[in-house]
Amino acid sequence: MMKKIPVQITPLKRTRYAFQRLRVCRSCHNFTVLWEKECMHCGKSAFIPVEHMAVRLTKRSMQTERLVALFLTLAGVLFSSTFQEIAICLGGGLALTVLLWIVQRQMVQTESPRKLSKWFNQEQDRLIQGLRLNIEAAVSIRPDNERLAYEMLREIGTLVDSDRNRLQQLSLLRSFILRRDMDLQLESLLLFHFDEGLAEYIGEIAKIKPELIKERTLLYVLDHEAEFLSMPGGKEILAATVGAIVRMKRYVTLYPEFIRRYARLLPKDRFLRLFRIVTTDPHLQFSNLAVEVAEIYNSKYQWDPDFQNTDKKLGHNV
Numbered sequence: 236m237m238k239k240i241p242v243q244i245t246p247l248k249r250t251r252y253a254f255q256r257l258r259v260c261r262s263c264h265n266f267t268v269l270w271e272k273e274c275m276h277c278g279k280s281a282f283i284p285v286e287h288m289a290v291r292l293t294k295r296s297m298q299t300e301r302l303v304a305l306f307l308t309l310a311g312v313l314f315s316s317t318f319q320e321i322a323i324c325l326g327g328g329l330a331l332t333v334l335l336w337i338v339q340r341q342m343v344q345t346e347s348p349r350k351l352s353k354w355f356n357q358e359q360d361r362l363i364q365g366l367r368l369n370i371e372a373a374v375s376i377r378p379d380n381e382r383l384a385y386e387m388l389r390e391i392g393t394l395v396d397s398d399r400n401r402l403q404q405l406s407l408l409r410s411f412i413l414r415r416d417m418d419l420q421l422e423s424l425l426l427f428h429f430d431e432g433l434a435e436y437i438g439e440i441a442k443i444k445p446e447l448i449k450e451r452t453l454l455y456v457l458d459h460e461a462e463f464l465s466m467p468g469g470k471e472i473l474a475a476t477v478g479a480i481v482r483m484k485r486y487v488t489l490y491p492e493f494i495r496r497y498a499r500l501l502p503k504d505r506f507l508r509l510f511r512i513v514t515t516d517p518h519l520q521f522s523n524l525a526v527e528v529a530e531i532y533n534s535k536y537q538w539d540p541d542f543q544n545t546d547k548k549l550g551h552n553v
């Protein structure tokens with residue numbers, strides 16, 4: 236068995252949009268999603284958040300528009316033949332430039348996201364190159380500092396949709412002693428195909444942080460149920476998953492057959508939870524799940540005082 240190491244994982248900082256995690260070097264336009272001070276491309280300490288860069292670019296293009304307005308004003312003055320024409324061109328041109336400046340000032344915030352999306356399209360290659368440098372940095376640090384390598388890969392994973400990255404994160408997570416108080420991820424690590432490492436991780440999460448087992452994980456487990464069963468300890472992982480999802484009545488109503496298949500393996504507290512849901516939900520009372528729950532109850536918990544307050548309905552059914 237793999238020897239696990241104790242670690243302290245830094246919680247992942249949440250942002251509203253994934254791109255807000257990116258910084259860009261003012262000097263060479265290299266992107267990074269990590270937190271290094273010096274640019275891995277040009278070596279300078281000139282990173283700024285991409286949102287700041289978007290504001291700078293927007294202001295710069297607005298400045299160009301104002302210069303064009305001023306240039307047109309001056310051209311009008313030069314081509315004027317009378318003093319009156321000069322006064323009209325100059326006054327009108329300057330008034331329009333000031334008006335433009337006022338309007339632009341109000342538009343900076345709304346214009347910046349549009350500018351940013353256009354700019355990302357132009358800088359696509361550099362963005363890919365920057366993320367590639369980030370991945371190389373994470374991989375190279377792994378032999379010396381697994382925790383840091385995991386945090387780097389997790390950060391990269393917020394922007395890079397790659398199964399390879401997910402597998403690397405999973406292999407690192409499986410080498411750590413996981414605790415409930417850690418900021419752990421699950422849905423972001425789900426793969427399309429079956430993977431034993433992911434299956435084991437799901438089993439561990441189901442025990443220490445059952446609230447992370449949600450619809451998408453459940454669908455992954457259901458899609459690969461046969462593969463789970465064929466791996467060592469797979470049945471126990473499925474039982475742990477069922478133990479995790481019975482916390483929500485909704486899942487019991489949606490997936491009664493899946494729960495029925497592993498109900499017998501549930502520990503007492505999880506079975507009690509399932510028992511209470513089944514006995515109080517009229518839609519489930521005549522289901523196969525209710526029959527299975529009744530059989531388990533009769534064979535294991537009939538005389539258990541914890542079940543006494545809730546057993547009447549099911550007892551009546553049996």
Ligand SMILES: [Zn+2]
Nearest residue numbers: 260263274277
């Ligand atoms: Zn740079």
